[in-house]
Amino acid sequence: MIRRPVSGPLRNLDGTTMTSFLHSADWQLGKPFARIADEEQRGRVQRERLEAVRRIGEIARERKAAFVVVAGDLFDSATPKDATISHALAAIGSIGVPVYAIPGNHDHGGPNSLWERPFFRRQREAVAPNFHILLERQPIERDDAVILPCPLLRRHEPDDPTTWLRRWQPGGGDERPRIVIAHGSTRSFGGATLGNSVDGEEAGQANAIDLGRLPLDQFDYIALGDWHGFLKVGEKAWYSGAHEIDRFPKADQRPGHVAAVTVTRGGMPGVEALPTGKLRWLRHEVALGDDGPDVMNRILREATGSRYDDCLVELVLSGAVSLADRSRLDTLLDDWRAGLIRLDLDDGVRLAPSEEEMRALTDRTDPIISRVAAELVARNEAGGEGAAVALAALRILHGLCRDVGGGGVIQPAAGASP
Ligand SMILES: [Mn+2]
Known part of the structure; x- marks a missing residue:
């Protein structure tokens, strides 16, 4: 010494x-x-x-x-x-x-x-x-x-x-x-x-x-x-x-x-x-597939650990997900956004409704929903400019039906005028 x-x-x-x-x-x-x-x-x-x-x-x-x-x-x-x-x-x-x-x-x-x-x-x-x-x-x-x-x-x-x-x-x-x-x-x-x-x-x-x-x-x-x-x-x-x-x-x-x-x-x-640094700026590219958003969640969880509140994440997403997985993905992204210092999202995920999801919408007992859904499915399959809009509308319709559940009729929101 x-x-x-x-x-x-x-x-x-x-x-x-x-x-x-x-x-x-x-x-x-x-x-x-x-x-x-x-x-x-x-x-x-x-x-x-x-x-x-x-x-x-x-x-x-x-x-x-x-x-x-x-x-x-x-x-x-x-x-x-x-x-x-x-x-x-x-x-x-x-x-x-x-x-x-x-x-x-x-x-x-x-x-x-x-x-x-x-x-x-x-x-x-x-x-x-x-x-x-x-x-x-x-x-x-x-x-x-x-x-x-x-x-x-x-x-x-x-x-x-x-x-x-x-x-x-x-x-x-x-x-x-x-x-x-x-x-x-x-x-x-x-x-x-x-x-x-x-x-x-x-x-x-x-x-x-x-x-x-x-x-x-x-x-x-x-x-x-x-x-x-x-x-x-x-x-x-x-x-x-x-x-x-x-x-x-x-x-x-x-x-x-x-x-x-x-x-x-x-x-x-x-x-x-x-x-001397404390904050972590992380960049991840994740391709989503049949497993849905779980793979993204696992990667982010492992990378950030319990100190995710010290992290800024640049996330590049690609791949395709079903309608159900898309809404789960959005919920997960909201959760991450709340916990991280910053989430920079480059969202290149394609929407790919499954056959079952399409059928579940076109077979609804509410005739308005089933008719609208059938029309949207047809427009989506026809391709062209209308396809993207039809797909986005299917996503919204899927979200609404998930919220009311079953094959029931969508009720007007509480407080809406009769
Ligand atoms: Mn300088």
């Missing part, structure tokens, strides 16, 4: 400094989540992003992190509401250790930016004196590290925000690890551009970081933001991803983590992804 000195940074046997810190990014606090229809659920998702900031604080204490770096896009907008700023600063204040952040494209710096608002400055001083927003491209000197910020001072920077580091000259004999913080897209060796394509921004070539042009031996860790999943993009460069997932993920993305990093000057960083 290594003993931490009473004060000052931890040193290796060779005299170099070993520093542990956390790297996060893309909190996008204040994101409206307009596609979540229910106001209460929308508030829940927004609050969970603040709770995830507090969970970063818990991890910082557990891991004895010296500080936290946040690589841009703390806010979803460059003009957040005062309440959003206030709540963000309360959560940042709870982290306890120093937090160093740069503005990203969503919350860029520059003249009259949110970071210069008197409200922000007042509130920072009052509740988050540990918070340092780095608006200049110049080193921050700590005992245990040199932090090299590459803030975005415009939404779309035409020049690589890390350019200044190509010329930066560190002092000789400095054994402190050097940590770069930057926000933008990077070009991977495969040629695909990572970053703001996923950020929902059509930024073109703006905010592009060329890792290949940095003198990499000069730096020990490059903390990146903009890509929402945890991802290594160079031997010393990582995207931490968003701390709390904010969209339905594509395959192999790992949002909802913070990067726990250990660095020494001239060494390779040790990087670990630790979970």
